[in-house]
Amino acid sequence: MKPIYLDNNATTAVAPEVLEAMLPFLRERYGNPSSIHAFGGDVARDVERARERLAALLGAESPTEIVFTSCGTESDNTAILSALEAYPDRRQFITTRVEHPAVLSLAHHLERKGYEVVRVGVDRDGLLDLVELRAALSPRTAIVSAMWANNETGVVFPVEELARMAHEAGALFHTDAVQAVGKIPIDLRRSAIDMLSLSGHKLHAPKGIGALYVRRGTKFRPFLIGGHQERNRRGGTENVPGIVALGAAAELALRHIQEEQTAVRALRDRLENGILERIPDVIVNGHRERRLPNTSNVSFEFVEGEAILLLLDQAGICASSGSACTSGSLEPSHVLRAMGVPFTFAHGSIRFSLSRYNTAEEIDRVLAELPPIIARLREISPFSRAHPVPDCAATCPTGCRGPKSCTPPAPPEDPDPPRRRFGPQHRRR
Amino acid sequence: MAWNYSEKLKDHFLHPRNVGVLEDADGKGEVGSVACGDALTFYLKTDPQTGRITKATFQTFGCGSAIASASALTEMVIGKTVEEALRITNQDIADYLDGIPQEKMHCSVMGREALEAAVAAMRGEKRAADTHEEGKIVCHCFGVTDRKIERAIRENNLTTVEQVTNYTKAGGGCGTCQAEIEEILNRVLEERRREAPPRPAAAGGARMTQLRKIALIQETIEHEVRPVLQKDGGDIELIDVEGDTVRVSLVGHCAGCMAAGFTTGWIQDKLRELVSDRLTIVIEPPGAAEAQR
Ligand SMILES: Cc1ncc(COP(=O)(O)O)c(C=O)c1O
Numbered sequence: 001m002k003p004i005y006l007d008n009n010a011t012t013a014v015a016p017e018v019l020e021a022m023l024p025f026l027r028e029r030y031g032n033p034s035s036i037h038a039f040g041g042d043v044a045r046d047v048e049r050a051r052e053r054l055a056a057l058l059g060a061e062s063p064t065e066i067v068f069t070s071c072g073t074e075s076d077n078t079a080i081l082s083a084l085e086a087y088p089d090r091r092q093f094i095t096t097r098v099e100h101p102a103v104l105s106l107a108h109h110l111e112r113k114g115y116e117v118v119r120v121g122v123d124r125d126g127l128l129d130l131v132e133l134r135a136a137l138s139p140r141t142a143i144v145s146a147m148w149a150n151n152e153t154g155v156v157f158p159v160e161e162l163a164r165m166a167h168e169a170g171a172l173f174h175t176d177a178v179q180a181v182g183k184i185p186i187d188l189r190r191s192a193i194d195m196l197s198l199s200g201h202k203l204h205a206p207k208g209i210g211a212l213y214v215r216r217g218t219k220f221r222p223f224l225i226g227g228h229q230e231r232n233r234r235g236g237t238e239n240v241p242g243i244v245a246l247g248a249a250a251e252l253a254l255r256h257i258q259e260e261q262t263a264v265r266a267l268r269d270r271l272e273n274g275i276l277e278r279i280p281d282v283i284v285n286g287h288r289e290r291r292l293p294n295t296s297n298v299s300f301e302f303v304e305g306e307a308i309l310l311l312l313d314q315a316g317i318c319a320s321s322g323s324a325c326t327s328g329s330l331e332p333s334h335v336l337r338a339m340g341v342p343f344t345f346a347h348g349s350i351r352f353s354l355s356r357y358n359t360a361e362e363i364d365r366v367l368a369e370l371p372p373i374i375a376r377l378r379e380i381s382p383f384s385r386a387h388p389v390p391d392c393a394a395t396c397p398t399g400c401r402g403p404k405s406c407t408p409p410a411p412p413e414d415p416d417p418p419r420r421r422f423g424p425q426h427r428r429r
Numbered sequence: 430m431a432w433n434y435s436e437k438l439k440d441h442f443l444h445p446r447n448v449g450v451l452e453d454a455d456g457k458g459e460v461g462s463v464a465c466g467d468a469l470t471f472y473l474k475t476d477p478q479t480g481r482i483t484k485a486t487f488q489t490f491g492c493g494s495a496i497a498s499a500s501a502l503t504e505m506v507i508g509k510t511v512e513e514a515l516r517i518t519n520q521d522i523a524d525y526l527d528g529i530p531q532e533k534m535h536c537s538v539m540g541r542e543a544l545e546a547a548v549a550a551m552r553g554e555k556r557a558a559d560t561h562e563e564g565k566i567v568c569h570c571f572g573v574t575d576r577k578i579e580r581a582i583r584e585n586n587l588t589t590v591e592q593v594t595n596y597t598k599a600g601g602g603c604g605t606c607q608a609e610i611e612e613i614l615n616r617v618l619e620e621r622r623r624e625a626p627p628r629p630a631a632a633g634g635a636r637m638t639q640l641r642k643i644a645l646i647q648e649t650i651e652h653e654v655r656p657v658l659q660k661d662g663g664d665i666e667l668i669d670v671e672g673d674t675v676r677v678s679l680v681g682h683c684a685g686c687m688a689a690g691f692t693t694g695w696i697q698d699k700l701r702e703l704v705s706d707r708l709t710i711v712i713e714p715p716g717a718a719e720a721q722r
Contacts, residue, residue: 304467306492310442324466325492325533330594330601331570332466343464347490380448380496382459382470382488389463 009353050247059187072199083143090142148180153286154295182253209242265293299345441497458546467491471543570602
């Protein structure tokens with residue numbers, strides 16, 4: 001049976017129209033857009049048409065403000081490093097505690113190279129602490145980078161306000177909009193944002209294509225230094241099939257943007273309300289209004305997320321979790337910890353993320369499958385409402401860092417997932 | 430992640446045996462905590478006549494392998510005397526499940542601890558394993574003591590900080606205690622080296638296996654590893670094999686090069702693939718071979 005795919009913040013299905021649009025460029029139209037001959041030159045026109053389509057989705061003033069990249073991570077890295085290089089006298093970088101590793105790992109790297117990094121915190125609802133941000137801004141700030149929408153909770157930051165605050169300090173503002181593009185309307189003509197990152201595979205284009213919007217007039221330094229492609233802003237022969245696919249996906253997204261706000265939101269609410277009605281001791285993580293229409297992050301008390309995911313998988317349902325066992329570290333997600341979600345809930349968090357390809361039937365099947373799964377795991381669990389999780393100090397044989405209330409401590413100043421300090425990092429060099 | 434589990438582990442997760450509270454238990458052991466991401470309560474009942482365990486049940490808050498480890502342990506102890514049960518190691522639990530992913534080994538360690546705690550409670554003893562008084566806390570994120578770390582190193586022949594984290598979680602939180610773990614590791618490894626008696630040429634299967642193992646290791650290094658390293662202007666020397674620990678030193682370009690960590694991992698993978706997946710590689714500083722000779 002076809003799986004019920006509710007993990008669209010991880011990646012999305014390539015839309016059939018998108019696949020159709022890109023196929024000729026994998027077959028007969030393989031020319032290099034930089035070539036003099038018509039066989040290649042014609043392809044350049046398709047690249048430019050894709051650029052126009054993406055500019056239209058973003059409401060950009062001009063298609064020339066779009067630089068195609070290989071992924072969201074490259075876009076994020078490019079934007080931040082560009083600002084630091086363009087303003088060498090400004091040695092401070094401000095971001096948030098809840099960014100994707102595409103930004104947070106870079107922040108960690110920059111810190112080691114001697115830059116000052118500030119990571120602004122969030123409140124229990126996942127909303128950014130604007131007071132802390134204001135206090136951190138200074139004439140040393142080169143750039144502020146804050147995500148438009150959070151990949152785990154869907155919480156949306158007030159990016160326009162953040163951009164204005166950054167500008168008041170003379171800094172640039174970049175937003176990682178990887179999760180926002182295609183899900184919420186964006187109109188960069190009426191915006192103060194200087195740079196914006198997006199990634200194709202989150203909006204029904206394939207993996208391995210991304211883009212960076214750079215507002216006209218913004219000082220820019222390329223990250224990949226090479227050929228003259230992308231008007232000297234990104235070296236490397238263009239990923240033509242990917243670019244064409246992203247253009248097609250952008251056009252589809254623009255056509256369906258209202259649907260995200262209505263139909264997808266209705267399905268998400270049907271799922272979330274259904275869970276809250278059917279299962280006791282559940283909380284929703286993240287502000288219920290200020291978030292993406294497709295994302296629901298819920299925590300089931302007394303049970304652990306990986307076990308839930310595996311049983312959901314058995315039932316043919318794909319989702320993800322912020323539990324320690326799935327976060328690639330031994331601690332639960334840095335986002336939930338930054339929000340101060342109690343451990344009793346953080347380990348049992350599940351993220352459902354929908355797309356316009358989901359149906360009401362699928363949601364109803366999840367609502368039928370999930371309650372017995374949670375009930376079953378709760379039967380195995382030593383904890384329940386009748387046997388609440390005891391005081392941390394009482395259960396932790398050695399009085400672990402979690403204080404009495406079992407509230408997780410704020411993540412350390414440097415929230416780089418510790419497991420990555422082993423092997424892979426050495427390998428990266 | 431996902432189904433990186435053996436069929437047997439999967440089966441114990443999907444159909445856990447002996448779940449629940451044992452009302453008439455003689456002993457109950459509780460370990461872990463929600464803060465740390467997994468917790469286990471283990472119940473035991475024995476026959477006063479025979480001293481054998483007649484019933485064992487559990488309750489787990491944790492991931493798939495935590496549930497499966499506890500379920501397996503109940504099956505393993507039923508029918509055994511308490512003394513026999515206490516001899517079960519975390520590796521036995523892992524073996525019973527046809528293996529547990531390395532990064533989940535702490536689940537099997539937790540099972541063994543809960544069993545010990547239940548036996549201690551049954552005997553009216555104060556719980557021995559890792560209480561506050563027993564040792565000093567090294568990892569404050571997960572409340573792991575030096576005692577527990579040392580024990581895991583000894584019982585499982587651990588040789589790297591990463592392995593210690595996999596088995597005890599220590600060092601897997603903020604990571605600030607990794608240096609301290611490394612110190613413990615070095616101390617224990619040093620002690621073991623001294624403790625290990627020079628082995629007489631005893632006959633017997635184990636000895637033969639060790640000989641065969643060393644021969645295979647030599648062969649692998651000679652034919653698989655060295656040619657690749659030499660291509661990059663480097664070389665490798667086998668210094669010693671102690672149990673499952675292979676001591677080598679890298680020479681030429683390989684020593685101290687940026688990719689040393691990568692090379693080490695690759696060599697270990699090769700040895701595990703071609704000789705035994707229990708092998709761990711330890712890199713000695715260049716010149717160690719000479720010193721030893
Ligand atoms: C918020 C956010 N930023 C960046 C990325 C990275 O995008 P990519 O996988 O294209 O590098 C992701 C995807 O996981 C994301 O969710």
